[in-house]
Amino acid sequence: MTRVSEVPTLAEVADVDQARRARRWRRVGVTLLTLVVAAACLGLLGPREGTATDGDRLTVAYPQVTRSGSDSALTIEAKGVSADAPLSVEIPHEAFERLGLETMTPAPTAESSDGDTVRLTFEAPGADELSVDLSGRLGTRSTLGTFTFDVRVTSAGEELTASARTWVLP
Known part of the structure; x- marks a missing residue:
């Protein structure tokens, strides 16, 4: 068989x-x-947004996963800050470069840099909260991979910090 x-x-x-x-x-x-x-x-x-916080007082919305050539935005919301004191936002220079951040709303009253960090100073908000929007576009030949950066907000001697991690895909 x-x-x-x-x-x-x-x-x-x-x-x-x-x-x-x-x-x-x-x-x-x-x-x-x-x-x-x-x-x-x-x-x-695909691309998605992430949120980093420092308790309830500081919230940073950032691109958690993004691609080269895409739009990027960083939104910083600080609550419970001194309404009568100037507010300072510190962001690493690398975050500005890698995320392609170019425009800021509202415009800061002063900008400075100490080499690795960009410091944006805003007038006293007049309220106990401030929201700052930074936007731009990643370069078409962005550095791929992950990078972590801290956003630091200082007002009236009080400092709030939130860590964000972005992954740039090809």
């Missing part, structure tokens, strides 16, 4: 074992492709 193969093969191209291995590898490939497409549909692979 002759045994008929369950796996169809072309004559002189592959034997039954080779055909089974090829079928398994195709299944693995299709499964991986399905997982990548599902992750992309769920938004796990």
Whole structure:
């Protein structure tokens, strides 16, 4: 009695074992492709925003995952600050460069740098909170990978710090 193969093969191209291995590898490939497409549909692979906080008083919204050439924004909200004292926001120079930050709303009354850090000084907010929006566009040839930066807000001798981590994808 002759045994008929369950796996169809072309004559002189592959034997039954080779055909089974090829079928398994195709299944693995299709499964991986399905997982990548599902992750992309769920938004796990694309740009997204993140939030860093220092308790309830400082909130920084930043691009957590981004791509070269895309728009970027950094929003800093400080609550419970002194309404009568000037407010200082310190951001590392690397964050300005890598995120391509160019415009600021409201405009600071003074800007300074000590080499690694850019210091933006704002007039006394007149209220117990201040919101600063910085925006720009990442360069088309941005440095890929992760970088971590701290945003520091100082008002009336009190300092608030929030750490943010951005991942730039190709």
